[in-house]
Amino acid sequence: MPADFPISKLLRWFRHHQRPMPWRPTASRPANPYHVLVSEAMLQQTQVATVIPYFERFIKSFPTVDALANADEQAVLTRWQGLGYYRRARHLHAAAKAVVKEHHGQVPDRAKTLLALPGVGPYTAGAVASVAYDTPEPIVDGNVARVYARFYGLHDAVDRPDTLKTLWSLAQTNVTASKSPRDFNQSVMELGALVCTPKKTTCTACPLKQACKALAEGTVDRLPVKTPKKKPTAVTHRVLAIYRQTQRGRRYLFVQRPAQGLWSRMWQFPTDETANADLAGDLGLKIAPPNPVSSFTHLTTHRTVRFNVEQARVLSGRLLPQAGVWRPLNRLVDLPLAKPQQQAAAQVAATHYCA
Template sequence: MPDPSLPQLRRRLLAWYGRHHRQLPWRPTPQSQIPNSKSEIRTANPYHVLVSEAMLQQTQVATVIPYFDRFVEQFPTVHDLAAADEQQVLRLWQGLGYYRRARHLHAAARVIVDHHAGRVPDTLDELLALPGIGRYTGGAIASIAFGRRAPILDGNVARVLARLFAIDEPTDQPATRDRLWQLAEQVLPRKAVGDFNQAMMELGALVCTPRQPACLVCPLQTLCLAQLAGRQAELPRRSIRHAPKAVRHVIVAIERRGKYLFEQRPATGLWSNMWQMPTHESPDSDAPDSLLPWVRETYGLTCQSAGDQHEFTHQTTHRTIAFSLVRVQVAAGRLLPNRGVWRKLDALDDLPLSNPQRKAVTMLVGEKPTA
């Protein structure tokens, strides 16, 4: 796209964003609406922007909204978040997935309180020094919360740029990502940078969608090289992805007098520090009886099978996990020290559980699990 098109691109996109942006609880009022606004003007709250950007990584806006509302109600300031126990943070994050984001956000809040007097840093370099803050998240916070001229590049922005500039190379290749970052900086105006970055993301989310983009209502259609060439459906390109690794986990619901055993996962790895019913992650057999010796050796409990076996699948970025849920009852033995806690299934509010574990609990109480 020649340079003379950039002023037109910026004007059109900012005007479109002023008319069509979604009202989101963390989003400030666009600058174009401030002079004659009849509604309350909402300015950027840097802490809210920090929380929302952490939650929005790899998660859709509609999913994030209720989590964001509950989170900032419980932790209204960065000081409140920094003072919280990690288990409190994980409980509020429960169900949102990608729990490392929650731990990084919690750690970042503590750094902000300890080293920045409780104020979210306003420069990109300082933001990048916080735990869990990468180039995209740092640019989003710097531009939206503080008006810093910092480019952003998420999936939505990469798709918009790939179509605008008709980029044929796969967008997930390092060289192409570098080029997209350069384009993101090239198109960025000197003013209203926060609105412009949000407008690029909004256009990708609402109009320039992965499939069947709504080119007829796009404010940039006459500037888009892919649309002008009739190639919007084939761009952007991605490298061939490897199929997720197939693995099997068996959740063993160990029941004793109406209570079930729960343990905390290790501090590293998948679902770290979350709680679970004992889960055998590399079983030699799917048969429930084959796990009874493992239960006796690991937990000191002699058990007998009780109830049917249930199956469900959970998809992560790199794994397709086939879960089996088996229920066993304690016949003899005493739980080894520091191996877990006994809880009734209706008394788990203080234990953060991953989505598969929550689904397993729902199955045990006889309710239909949510997708």
């Protein structure tokens, strides 16, 4: 029989220690379900402090679910630029369209209905239903799993299906027993983010310390157990910044990525991911021998990508129709670029302006 979870103590702690967040309901600011939905999309794989300025900028551009549903995809991606994991932005855009089309512009209040929206999994559905509508829906994310694995002393890997089932069941029991599902769910996540952290855990400040199994048995540093991840594959991409010299300065060529796959429909310098493409020739251009600019590494979920950046001037030829756009490097605000391409553009600009 698992120990009783000290719900009241945790809620008391939350009232004093919660961080202000622009989407978080307060006594003077009622819950806005659209804001909660946007924040949850942004918070996947990203820390609160990083998300706040992006959230504020995004809400300024798309203040309502209707505004987002009616927006152009490129505008949505541009506003998301820098947050990474762009599939989340596309899913959020599609979810807003579904809310307008199928739910009269009202974000659903039940996890089961929310689950049918694009990109909404069990965690997001539970978070939106509980935080926006105060309904007793459970949530389990990395923070919650860590708190429960330690508090209840769960020694099986938290990503195993049977352990996940246990975690969801504990989360359901606790949120149902709490008087405020909204505050309860937020308080477990906040404890995981501020006190029951992966490293440098501050158990002395924890409201759960008197009943915590991991603290009693001395296993805080060993929990939660996770299945070891596969090593990411190492690949190399060649980025070629091709430019035309015009009377008003250099114009660089940007091409759009395909509709499928990583960074789909975002823009970039012509980039070779296969190590045998004729980047300029395939676009109808003849270029001078490229000069190296920089090299850097970017991590994606499953890969370590080495980007080797070069630049080269166009000597002759004509860009194939619809193949790309020419832009000065200081006018890219309406072209959504993935983070490594932004980095490449900044490095090309630095060499150009230093030259």
